Amino acid sequence: MKIAILGYGKMGKIIEKIAQDRKHEIVLKIDVTNKDELTTENLRKADVAIEFSTPDTVLDHIEACFEAKVPIIVGTTGWYGQLQNVKNDCEGTGSTLLYGSNFSVGVNVFFHVNKILAKLMNNYPYYDVQVEEIHHTQKLDSPSGTAITIAEGIVEGLDRKKEWVNILTTDGNEGADDMVKADQLLIESLRIENVPGTHTVVYDSEVDSIEFKHTAHNRNGFALGAVLAAEWVQGKKGFYSVKDMFNFSL
Ligand SMILES: NC(=O)C1=CN([C@@H]2O[C@H](COP(=O)(O)OP(=O)(O)OC[C@H]3O[C@@H](n4cnc5c(N)ncnc54)[C@H](OP(=O)(O)O)[C@@H]3O)[C@@H](O)[C@H]2O)C=CC1
Numbered sequence: 001m002k003i004a005i006l007g008y009g010k011m012g013k014i015i016e017k018i019a020q021d022r023k024h025e026i027v028l029k030i031d032v033t034n035k036d037e038l039t040t041e042n043l044r045k046a047d048v049a050i051e052f053s054t055p056d057t058v059l060d061h062i063e064a065c066f067e068a069k070v071p072i073i074v075g076t077t078g079w080y081g082q083l084q085n086v087k088n089d090c091e092g093t094g095s096t097l098l099y100g101s102n103f104s105v106g107v108n109v110f111f112h113v114n115k116i117l118a119k120l121m122n123n124y125p126y127y128d129v130q131v132e133e134i135h136h137t138q139k140l141d142s143p144s145g146t147a148i149t150i151a152e153g154i155v156e157g158l159d160r161k162k163e164w165v166n167i168l169t170t171d172g173n174e175g176a177d178d179m180v181k182a183d184q185l186l187i188e189s190l191r192i193e194n195v196p197g198t199h200t201v202v203y204d205s206e207v208d209s210i211e212f213k214h215t216a217h218n219r220n221g222f223a224l225g226a227v228l229a230a231e232w233v234q235g236k237k238g239f240y241s242v243k244d245m246f247n248f249s250l
């Protein structure tokens with residue numbers, strides 16, 4: 001496959017390496033320094049674009065791919081308020097897009113089990129629940145896209161939580177729980193140097209705690225998942241999420 005990499009930062013560089021190991025060719029790499037090269041003509045040299053840039057640039061990149069009729073895999077987070085508009089645009093223009101807040105196999109297993117656990121915990125009302133996410137200090141968005149997907153899974157399955165709320169802190173979160181209503185699900189966001197991504201769901205009662213945790217040791221799992229998504233989307237039309245690719249049956 002011929003691949004365009006839109007956003008050539010921490011993720012873009014690992015994606016390049018993994019894609020080449022899998023015998024794909026990188027035909028375009030875009031970052032701030034050469035953003036003028038993101039033209040329809042250049043995009044059409046690719047079979048697929050893989051987008052890991054910023055919340056401020058992702059929508060322009062999506063639009064450029066729709067215009068060029070090149071399928072796009074979107075890993076960038078922090079734009080999900082526009083999801084429905086992008087879906088309408090994708091379907092209206094006969095384009096192809098697959099997005100995911102997290103492309104790693106481990107996190108997608110986590111997403112699936114998190115939903116099952118949330119439903120199960122309806123039977124145990126004496127547990128409260130919260131989500132914690134920790135990322136490196138360069139991260140632009142909070143909460144993380146992954147934490148949003150986790151929180152949506154809990155709100156969907158656990159009747160006593162109606163919506164999520166977020167508190168971002170860099171120096172501990174004393175008293176944060178007191179600011180949250182009983183039917184709100186707290187997502188605590190922490191920013192610590194060099195952490196690739198750690199997500200924990202904690203069910204806490206008077207007598208014990210249940211902790212369900214995913215720790216990324218590096219970014220390779222995210223990058224491999226994005227390349228697998230680029231392979232999976234070949235020959236498909238429409239709007240997909242990474243969930244369609246994994247399609248867990250349990
Ligand atoms: N879905 C998933 O599995 C994962 C998602 N992510 C998400 O991916 C995104 C990128 O993460 P990461 O690689 O760590 O971030 P980086 O900051 O390392 O990389 C961002 C890249 O975007 C480029 N960029 C910024 N502005 C523009 C512009 N106007 N035009 C073109 N390129 C631009 C930057 O260019 P320059 O270097 O020149 O500044 C840089 O190359 C984030 O939203 C993050 O949350 C991250 C990991 C996994």
Ligand SMILES: O=C(O)C1=N[C@H](C(=O)O)C[C@H](O)C1
Pocket residue numbers: 077101102135139140143144145146147196197198222
């Ligand atoms: O910005 C990051 O680094 C990451 N972003 C994604 C998110 O917002 O969930 C995925 C991963 O956790 C790393």
